[in-house]
Amino acid sequence: MRWLCCRRAEELDHLLREHSSSLDEPLFAQIAGKDEETVRHAVAALARRWPRVHMVGMAGPLPMVGETNLAVGIASMMSSAVSALALPAEEFDRPDGLAALIAEAVIHHDTALLLLFTNRRSALPSLLRHLPLANERMAIIGCALPEGSVLFSSDGQLERGGIAVSFSGTALRGHCVAPFLWEPVGLAFSITKSRDQQIDELNGQKASLYLERYLGKEFIERLPLSGVEFPFLVERNGRAVCLPIVAVNQDGSVAVRGHVHNGEKVRFAYVHAPSLYWSARDAAMHAAKQPAEGMLFYYSAALSGYTRLLFDGVVSAFGQAAFFPAVEVLVKDAYTAMRPAAFAAVSLTETAASAENGLSSPLPAPPEGIMTLAQLMSTSSRDMERLHVRLQMSEQRYKSLFEHNTDIVYSTDLHGRLTSVNPAFEQVLGYKKEEILYTNSLKYIHPNDVSRATRYFYRALRGNIQTYNLEIPTKLGERLLFQMKNIPIIVDGKKVGIYGIGRNITEQKKAEEKISYLAYYDPDTNLPNRTKWMELLSEQLEKAKQKRRKMTVALIDLDRFKWINDSVGHYAGDDILRQLVERIRRVLPVGAELGRFHGDKFCLLFPLKAEAEAAEMSLSIVREVAKPLMYGEKEFFVTASIGLAVFPDDGEDEHALLRHADMAVNMAKKGGGNRVERYCAQMNEEAMHRLEMGGHLRRAIEENELFLCYQPIVDVHTRAVKAMEALIRWRHPTLGLVRPDEFIPLAEETGLIHEIGRWVLKTACKQTKRWQEMTGNDQLAIFVNVSAVQFQHERFVDDVKQALRQSRLSPSCLHLELTEHSMLRHLSSTLRTMDELRKLGVGIAVDDFGSGYSSFHYLKRLPATILKIDRAFIEQLHANASDEAIVRAMITMGRGLGLETIAEGVETPEQLDRLRDLQCTYAQGYVICPPLLAEEVTMYVTEKQK
Secondary structure, three states: OEEEEEOOHHHHHHHHHHHOOOOOOOOEEEEEEOOHHHHHHHHHHHHHHOOOOEEEEEEOOOOOOOOOOEEEEEEEOOOOEEEEEEEOHHHHHOHHHHHHHHHHHHOOOOEEEEEEEEOOHHHHHHHHHHOOOOOOOOEEEEEEOOOOOEEEEOOEEEOOOEEEEEEEOOOOEEEEEOOOOEEEEEEEEEEEEEEOOEEEEEOOEEHHHHHHHHHOHHHHHOOOHHHHHOOEEEEEOOEEEEEOEEEEOOOOOEEEOOOOOOOOEEEEEEEOHHHHHHHHHHHHHHHHHOOOOEEEEEEOHHHOOOOHHHHHHHHHHHOOOEEEEOOEEEEEOOOOOOEEEOEEEEEEEOOOOOOOOOOOOOOOOOOOOHHHHHHHHHHHHHHHHHHHHHHHHHHHHHHHHHHOOOOEEEEEOOOOEEEEEOHHHHHHHOOOHHHHOOOEHHHHOOHHHHHHHHHHHHHHHOOOOEEEEEEEEOOOOOEEEEEEEEEEEEEOOEEEEEEEEEEEOHHHHHHHHHHHHHHHEOOOOOOEOHHHHHHHHHHHHHHHHHHOOOEEEEEEEEEOHHHHHHHHOHHHHHHHHHHHHHHHHHHOOOOOEEEEEEOOEEEEEEEOOOOOHHHHHHHHHHHHHHOOEEEOOEEEOOEEEEEEEEEOOOOOOHHHHHHHHHHHHHHHHHOOOOEEEEOOHHHHHHHHHHHHHHHHHHHHHHOOOEEEEEEEEEEOOOOOEEEEEEEEEEEEOOOEEEOHHHHHHHHHHHOOHHHHHHHHHHHHHHHHHHHHHHHOOOOOEEEEEOOHHHHOOOOHHHHHHHHHHHHOOOHHHEEEEEEHHHHHOOHHHHHHHHHHHHHHOOEEEEEEEOOOOOOHHHHHHOOOOEEEEOHHHOOOOOOOHHHHHHHHHHHHHHHHOOOEEEEOOOOOHHHHHHHHHOOOOEEOOOOOOOOEOHHHHHHHHHHHHO
């Protein structure tokens, strides 16, 4: 990279003559000056010498640095690219669209620097916010030029628009120093009236009055340039935000560049000279120590005022840097979205060549007195702010304690006469200040509390702060509870009265009482909740132990109460629940305690006079609950299951009694509900057995103890093998074969059914595909039983798809067997799932048909393909006319609905012959073939094909 620059118009011709032959075609050139003709001449000269150069020219009332009358910077790059784009003035009204245009035209993935120049100052911040950063090292510098300035590009003069120039390249490196140098000074002012980017009032007065008072008329005359040097500062999210002052309007409002809001506090700011000096020194030192082949330096009008001498002094330390002026300099990089800067110094390099270790010339000391003045201003401002804050805090403490306190506050003299009351006193108690001042404070409390209040009053006068609760009637007679505090008033070391502060805790007291009630009682039924009932149980248990008498603990669980909530809603369900509670209460003996555990589960305890009393009482509750209920002109039927545990026979502490009662109620529900069960030791054994079996079953999956058997399904007339039904088996290493009707319900309860079901689907489908390939019979199908719990799982259809995909089995060769009960369990979701399976091509078989609801209405709606007649109707088929009539009806109905029929459990030749006569399609059973292992099925099918 080659870099040339000059700072005088007279030097430009010499620069061109000296380097015209040695300098390659440069990619970028920038010129800035106050005289428009001089800049125009320089732009033309550079364009004639290098026609393809990307040019940026700036002319107008620019704050040129030092003795500079023309700033020129020329960059010739070896491996980097420069892109430029002229920005039309009308596009600045759409910053998002203009940003998209710039991004598409000049921003690349390896762009390191983007420069923006425009005389549309107000539009520049919004444009920068919309521009994207192509990478973490990219920086964007925006320069707002003053009104009346002119921009030149390689194509000529631009009218009120802008220019965007990007520098890109993987070898290009840039370092940007852009300090925030403004420091607040003086007091903070509250914005009391504002509109968008305009401050109308500060502290309730016209904003222009503050500008004239603190900054003077000369400041106002020099706007907007002076507004960058001495802007407003506002603190937002812990950061100082700069609001340059743009103009003072005729109505006394002040226009700023940036949005403001009522209630925000602003302070005047100035460029802090020491910070400028050290920031410039750091930038110069970095340029000296790092390999910088060229440096661009953009500075704002903030450095054109009293810091000008200091700024001019540090320019020489930057060697071959090109200095370009602007009204405002805005920077965006990976660290901040957009920030104003007093200056932005950018060093560029394409090589890794080392730089000299040191400045090109010594950094001159700051002008005499400026650093001292800055120190004086900073320290004085901080002291003034601290004093102001202390004064405000004192005033606010008084107002908070008295005027703005929501508690009642009053003062009395030494005799208890009221000398002042705050507004809250008047509002809460209903008295006007005029009618109660200089009257005795004891007049406004209940006579029974006078002696107690007097005692606290004199204790406070002795110097002891008093806190107590006191009821005070309002003027209308309402009694309110206050938490009072009496504090002595001391003036010049003498006690002259007391301050009284009263906090209204009436609602708090009510809330505490309500919270206490809700903590121990159920709000729907007003019964003791679990916490309260457990306390009652502990108390009654202690009494029973002391008196050596028996006591019963009963758990009451309403059967299928969820159906009522689902059908009429929870609000109606709660009302029905309250009716049931009233019924139960009517039959309870004296001394019984009824509580609500949760939902539709209740707990009951009562002392026993005789052993049979517990059962009789529980049965009376069951009968009372079972009576019809009326709600909304509809009749409902609810039943209850009750589990009993008796102290001390079934447990000697509350936890054992509750655990055993819970086992008993679960047994009652398994028995169909609407019944009473007394705990016995066998229930505990069964529970332990189920717990152990759950652990065994989980290990069975891990240890591959599960396996499949297959039972053929044959054509009744031809004996041809139609399909196989997959039957799961479990061989435990010590228990031996475990029946499916024992471990399948356990798998459903524990959730293991989903993992088992997926394994069965995958294994059966893969095995069927192997049989098809071995026998050449690609129509051989497989029937797989599906649990109701498994079928309702949200991933069930995905499991089926995965099994078919992994096995490459045709969906038409897979039939899923579901019982009527599982199909009707959640009908709406069942229909959705079955419809997905039907679209997939999978068959649906209604298993054990005839043993459940057998509703023709539902059967017509379900997209089933096969009916499997339950074995209960096949057992006496050849000997029982009723069973034969039922089977005939099922076969006829299936034919009418377009369904094939399969008879299950065919055990004798006579049954098979009779099914053939009744036109049944398929059959399976021991007379045909018992369940076989996969290897045995292969031999069986092969034999049948011979």
